[in-house]
Amino acid sequence: MPVLCSSCAEKRAVLKRPKTGHSLCKDCFFWAFEEEVHQTIVAAKLFKHGEIVGIAASGGKDSTVLAHVMKLLNERYDYGLELMLLSVDEGITGYRDDSLETVKRNQQQYELPLKIVSYEELYGWTMDAIVKQVGLKNNCTFCGVFRRQALDRGAIMLKVDKICTGHNADDVAETVLMNVLRGDIARLRRCTAISTSSEGDGVVPRCKPLKYAYEKEIVLYAYFKKLDYFSTECIYSPNAYRGYARTFLKDLESVRPSSIIDVIHSGENLSVRDGVKMPVQGTCNRCGYISSQALCKSCVLLEGLNRGLPKLGIGKHHRLHGKILSQQPLTEKEERKLKAVDF
Amino acid sequence: MCQVDEDYHDQLEHADAPSVSKKCAKCKEATAAVVIRAGDTYCRDCFREYFIHKFRAMLGKNRIIFPGEKVLLAVSGGPSSCSMLSQVQEGLSQNAHKKLRFLPGIVYIDEGGAVGQSVEERRRTVAELRALFRATGFPFHIVSLEQVLDLPGSVVTVAPSPSEQPASAYKAAVDHFIQNDGGSRLTPQDEQEASHPDVQESHTQSLQQLIGSAKTLTAREDLLSTLRHHVLVHTARTEGYSKVMLGDNCTRLAVKLLTSISLGRGAQLAQDTGFSDSRYGDIILVRPMRDYSAKEIAYYNRMFTVPSVFIPGLDTMVTDKASIQRLTESFVTKLQVGFPSTVSTIYRTSEKLQTVCRSSSTADLFDRCLLCMCTLDTAVEDASAFKATQISEQLSQTKSPGAPRTETQRQIQAPAESESTAPTGQCCSSGGGEDCGRAAAAGGGGGCCSSAKLPETTNLKSLMCYSCQLTIKDMTSVERLPQYILSEAQRRQRRSQMREEISEFLLDEGDGGD
Numbered sequence: 001m002p003v004l005c006s007s008c009a010e011k012r013a014v015l016k017r018p019k020t021g022h023s024l025c026k027d028c029f030f031w032a033f034e035e036e037v038h039q040t041i042v043a044a045k046l047f048k049h050g051e052i053v054g055i056a057a058s059g060g061k062d063s064t065v066l067a068h069v070m071k072l073l074n075e076r077y078d079y080g081l082e083l084m085l086l087s088v089d090e091g092i093t094g095y096r097d098d099s100l101e102t103v104k105r106n107q108q109q110y111e112l113p114l115k116i117v118s119y120e121e122l123y124g125w126t127m128d129a130i131v132k133q134v135g136l137k138n139n140c141t142f143c144g145v146f147r148r149q150a151l152d153r154g155a156i157m158l159k160v161d162k163i164c165t166g167h168n169a170d171d172v173a174e175t176v177l178m179n180v181l182r183g184d185i186a187r188l189r190r191c192t193a194i195s196t197s198s199e200g201d202g203v204v205p206r207c208k209p210l211k212y213a214y215e216k217e218i219v220l221y222a223y224f225k226k227l228d229y230f231s232t233e234c235i236y237s238p239n240a241y242r243g244y245a246r247t248f249l250k251d252l253e254s255v256r257p258s259s260i261i262d263v264i265h266s267g268e269n270l271s272v273r274d275g276v277k278m279p280v281q282g283t284c285n286r287c288g289y290i291s292s293q294a295l296c297k298s299c300v301l302l303e304g305l306n307r308g309l310p311k312l313g314i315g316k317h318h319r320l321h322g323k324i325l326s327q328q329p330l331t332e333k334e335e336r337k338l339k340a341v342d343f
Numbered sequence: 344m345c346q347v348d349e350d351y352h353d354q355l356e357h358a359d360a361p362s363v364s365k366k367c368a369k370c371k372e373a374t375a376a377v378v379i380r381a382g383d384t385y386c387r388d389c390f391r392e393y394f395i396h397k398f399r400a401m402l403g404k405n406r407i408i409f410p411g412e413k414v415l416l417a418v419s420g421g422p423s424s425c426s427m428l429s430q431v432q433e434g435l436s437q438n439a440h441k442k443l444r445f446l447p448g449i450v451y452i453d454e455g456g457a458v459g460q461s462v463e464e465r466r467r468t469v470a471e472l473r474a475l476f477r478a479t480g481f482p483f484h485i486v487s488l489e490q491v492l493d494l495p496g497s498v499v500t501v502a503p504s505p506s507e508q509p510a511s512a513y514k515a516a517v518d519h520f521i522q523n524d525g526g527s528r529l530t531p532q533d534e535q536e537a538s539h540p541d542v543q544e545s546h547t548q549s550l551q552q553l554i555g556s557a558k559t560l561t562a563r564e565d566l567l568s569t570l571r572h573h574v575l576v577h578t579a580r581t582e583g584y585s586k587v588m589l590g591d592n593c594t595r596l597a598v599k600l601l602t603s604i605s606l607g608r609g610a611q612l613a614q615d616t617g618f619s620d621s622r623y624g625d626i627i628l629v630r631p632m633r634d635y636s637a638k639e640i641a642y643y644n645r646m647f648t649v650p651s652v653f654i655p656g657l658d659t660m661v662t663d664k665a666s667i668q669r670l671t672e673s674f675v676t677k678l679q680v681g682f683p684s685t686v687s688t689i690y691r692t693s694e695k696l697q698t699v700c701r702s703s704s705t706a707d708l709f710d711r712c713l714l715c716m717c718t719l720d721t722a723v724e725d726a727s728a729f730k731a732t733q734i735s736e737q738l739s740q741t742k743s744p745g746a747p748r749t750e751t752q753r754q755i756q757a758p759a760e761s762e763s764t765a766p767t768g769q770c771c772s773s774g775g776g777e778d779c780g781r782a783a784a785a786g787g788g789g790g791c792c793s794s795a796k797l798p799e800t801t802n803l804k805s806l807m808c809y810s811c812q813l814t815i816k817d818m819t820s821v822e823r824l825p826q827y828i829l830s831e832a833q834r835r836q837r838r839s840q841m842r843e844e845i846s847e848f849l850l851d852e853g854d855g856g857d
Contacts, residue, residue, distance in 0.1 A: 006739060006740065007738070007739055007740065017735075017739060019735050020735050020736055020739045022739035022740070024739060028739075031738070032735070032738040032739055035734075035738055036731065036734055036735060036738065039731075039734050040726065040731065043725040043726040043730065044725070044726035045726075176604065177601070177604070180600070180601065180604060180689060180692055181678070181685060181688065181689065182688065183688035183689070183691055183692045185692060185695050188692070194726055212728065212731035212735075244674075244678060248670075248671075248674045251663075251664060251670055251674075252605050252667060252670065254664060255559075255561065255664055255665075255666065255667050255670060256559070256561060256667060256813075258732070258813065259605055259667070261728050261731065261732055262605060262606060262607035262728075262809070262810070262813065263604055263605055263607075264728040265607045265609060265720075265727070265728040265729055265809055266603070266604040266605075266606075266607050266608060266609025266610075266612070267604070267609060268609065268727055268728055269609040269610035269720045270609045270610075270612065270696060271610075271613075271696065271697055271698070272695055272696060272697065273613075273695050273696060273697040274697070276695045
């Protein structure tokens with residue numbers, strides 16, 4: 001006796017929703033998934049009519065599904081948005097150049113303009129070169145920091161009003177857990193926000209329309225809609241600290257499927273005691289990007305790379321900002337601490 | 344690099360391996376006996392001093408326990424609570440430097456019925472603990488968890504808290520106490536042994552059925568800890584204690600923090616893991632052991648022979664993935680091995696959190712969860728995880744069957760759904776809110792209204808916070824819940840109906856009183 005879809009009760013169910021456990025047919029699932037994203041967008045008032053929105057596309061499943069759903073909803077509900085694809089080339093051979101092919105294919109399929117910015121042209125360093133200097137342990141810090149700035153620079157070049165990224169529920173939950181483990185109270189407060197609230201020049205607000213969509217449902221959606229994407233893990237990721245949070249979250253999900261949303265709910269309802277020191281938003285003295293220190297993180301990281309001191313930027317380095325700004329040389333002791341550890 | 348004549352201009356860094364022959368880091372004289380962290384070596388006496396000092400500092404820093412107050416020590420028999428007991432003994436002894444000044448009592452809750460221990464085993468454990476308690480000289484009470492079935496409804500109501508004492512009052516109180524020669528009043532009283540009649544078999548069975556009605560181990564553990572707290576608070580109230588000391592140590596609290604986050608208790612983190620927990624109003628729960636890691640406690644107990652009794656719990660010897668609590672515990676302990684600062688970092692994060700106080704009046708029960716007594720966090724804002732869950736539930740349920748599934752019809756339905764901001768207006772157990780009504784009207788009825796088997800579940804859910812709702816969802820039937828919870832639920836519902844009737848005439852929002 002085939003199981004009927006619990007929504008339309010007519011067609012046979014072909015999948016079980018990871019989020020709620022209900023069995024649904026293909027069309028009802030598409031409908032539910034798209035509708036949820038639409039509700040998220042409407043409830044959080046993410047977009048205004050007539051805005052130019054850049055979709056951060058990496059060629060992976062999240063951004064492919066995001067591009068597809070955004071285009072679909074834009075037409076179905078008449079958001080009135082002008083959509084564009086924005087992609088970042090970190091210079092990881094064997095990983096990024098393949099996924100960029102997917103993005104180019106997406107561009108043709110959805111007929112959206114595409115802009116690719118690369119680390120090479122923005123910073124003068126590719127990730128491969130960075131990993132050669134830094135080693136395999138802290139390289140995700142470099143990639144993440146550089147990518148955010150790259151997205152912003154690309155957005156300014158494209159003249160978009162907003163960027164939307166494909167962060168899904170699993171990503172947000174992992175971030176909450178990671179910030180608790182790292183003791184990063186400032187980020188803990190901000191990380192569940194659906195859109196960044198920064199205003200000012202040089203900064204484009206970012207939002208996450210897929211915030212409440214489970215990763216598994218995104219894959220299900222892409223599978224049944226026959227969307228094509230590139231699905232390999234970044235070759236440098238196995239040693240990232242985030243991996244621990246991810247394994248834990250996956251285990252949590254296997255014990256109780258609603259855990260992912262529960263973690264997000266917890267993150268949204270956290271409140272920090274008054275009197276806890278929080279960083280204040282300012283601008284970088286060198287490049288003008290937003291920063292809570294004298295120098296923004298990417299300037300510090302770049303400085304470290306250019307001087308051959310890759311550990312500058314990992315760990316505490318506020319005291320050295322003044323020295324870096326005024327181009328003073330660092331003492332020998334400081335230099336030694338910042339050099340890479342030879343493997 | 345390996346040349347014979349090479350000069351090393353730089354200083355070579357030594358790797359400091361902790362060795363047994365090292366000197367104590369503190370007094371630098373005696374040989375180190377214990378290594379707490381890398382680089383933190385102590386000799387026996389310094390360690391003892393350090394341990395005792397931490398306890399005093401914790402109590403002294405948070406000036407919550409006033410002199411002459413009656414404090415109930417919740418001892419489970421495990422190493423942390425027995426260590427706490429010995430610290431209190433130590434602090435109250437005559438020759439202590441700056442004696443502690445409160446009146447302790449001990450309570451032990453016998454949970455053997457819920458865990459599945461035999462009557463014989465329970466009797467044995469109780470006898471062991473009784474001997475332990477007698478040796479301390481403090482009044483002790485041995486209570487069985489079965490008592491939870493007979494608790495009065497006052498347990499799940501918030502009693503008005505005594506007026507907030509300003510910090511300066513503490514100093515004044517201490518001085519006053521010393522002047523009146525309070526020392527004589529604090530000699531250990533003659534042991535008042537609360538008689539502990541054997542528990543009735545039927546009660547044990549009811550308790551087992553209650554615990555058994557929760558299908559997952561996660562829900563069971565959650566339920567058990569809630570009931571335990573209720574019994575603690577009730578004992579404190581009836582025996583006249585105003586504070587309860589819990590023996591949670593740093594490691595356990597770090598695990599509890601992560602577990603609470605995973606269970607959706609983000610809003611209540613500060614109360615679950617902070618030093619003081621005032622959700623019950625008149626009884627305040629404090630956690631003086633929260634600065635001690637499990638390792639330190641283990642060392643101390645062994646070196647200074649603090650007696651403790653091992654009692655199996657619900658999650659003894661289960662696999663890692665049996666429950667969220669167990670999973671988190673194994674995750675944190677494993678991570679601690681690779682990153683030794685994990686537990687202390689998590690602990691420090693917990694110190695920076697606070698509870699949102701939405702309504703200042705503690706007597707306004709509409710704001711409190713029925714089970715855990717914390718402020719409700721289910722106010723459905725437009726863009727929140729809770730709302731997203733509700734929407735998902737609605738979208739995956741039967742709408743009016745037989746209606747043509749055209750795009751336009753869906754479009755019409757969609758905006759209406761987003762207006763359902765009533766936080767809990769689910770009319771049937773699967774939560775198909777307005778759709779359910781529409782379906783019934785369309786003559787379909789479908790699958791949603793037919794499941795009238797658990798109307799009570801939904802009613803209870805509306806009175807609970809997010810994570811207690813999850814616990815209830817895992818229970819097959821809520822009828823097994825103790826009577827005091829069910830009747831309190833009905834009372835609140837009646838009151839809420841009353842309020843709805845007169846809502847347009849009420850001027851102040853939260854002025855319901857009780």
